[in-house]
Amino acid sequence: MATATATGWLADLTDLYTPTPSQFDGARTHRTAIESRLALHLGVHDMFEIGSLRHGTGVWQFSDADYLVSLSGRRPESPWTVLNKVKEQLQARFIGTNVVVRRPAVVCRFEDGDVEVVPAYPSASGYWIANPADGWMLTHPREHNVYVTRVNAKHEGSVKRLARQVKVWKYRRNVPISSCYLEMRTAQHMDGEASYVPLWDLYLTLKKMRDAGLASLNDPTGLGSRFGACSSEANRVAALIKLDTAVGRALKAKDYQIDGDEPSAIAQLKLLFDR
Structure with missing residues (x-):
């Protein structure tokens, strides 16, 4: 410069x-496989893209493709319970991929880009997700x-x-x-x-x-x-x-x-x- x-x-x-409009197209191709695995083993209400790429504030080389997945069932007392369950299921589905927990998300480090999956539970208004600090927080991503x-x-x-x-x-x-x-x-x-x-x-x-x-x-x-x-x-x-x-x-x-x-x-x- x-x-x-x-x-x-x-x-x-x-x-x-x-980022260019197509930069994360590769990472986004994993969405269907992620949703199908979690729907089969944990139950899914909805899954949609959130985060900086969706908002138009993503950073080239650093931002991930982010998805919120609204899960079925009762919200557990500790968010670690569901984070670990989601990690376990995604690691079993993508055996050769490094899958880690980075609260509030589970991150799949695919070769064509990282994908962050944020487990959530619907409330009367918005979604409960893991608070990066501690416990649960209510969020309204849309x-x-x-x-x-x-x-x-x-x-x-x-x-x-x-x-x-x-x-x-x-x-x-x-x-x-x-x-x-x-x-x-x-x-x-x-x-x-x-x-x-x-x-x-x-x-x-x-x-x-x-x-x-x-x-x-x-x-x-x-x-x-x-x-x-x-x-x-x-x-x-x-x-x-x-x-x-x-x-x-x-x-x-x-x-x-x-x-x-x-x-x-x-x-x-x-x-x-x-x-």
Whole structure:
């Protein structure tokens, strides 16, 4: 990237990490086999695509194809019970594939792309899924997509680009924060803004999360449970250290740009995104 301005450099980075429409077609071909196996052994009400690829905030080389599978029967007391059952069934079906639990999902690491399967139980409103932190959480994935899309339309597509940038930072810097949490925090920030300024809003999004101490986020739609940021307290502490560094670099990039020093602003962005 040899763009002369920091805003241009950031735009190029975002374009670089934007998946092509067909990138995950291979991974998506496993859906029928996954659904059939779980329907036979556990019972399935419904299965549909969720996550960043569905929302248009996926990251090239890092994002997975994500599916929520609504299971039959009673919800067990511990989400580990159903996560382990789903893992057991998928490992038996795909013997040569590495299948792991990464709460709230079971991940099948296929050669043509990872597929995340999120076990869920229907409620009167939404679905119960494993909370990345602990226990169960109530989620409304379709409504969350509508919310993010609405805020994105308000800012003419900039919100999903900003969410992708924050996720690129997460993946490039190996930060143990939930992608869903980052997306909803980004949308919540931009929902309160009258306009979008690339470096300013990148800085403010990171800063607000840092200042909140990566606390759980109330569902902006008012429908579901709070969004947890990390799967453990140790991960939250580790993520905050990296987040504090990121805020400092984003602040410097923004200030250098205001001062007209585009090369220094770009240098800070390169440090921020490990480029």
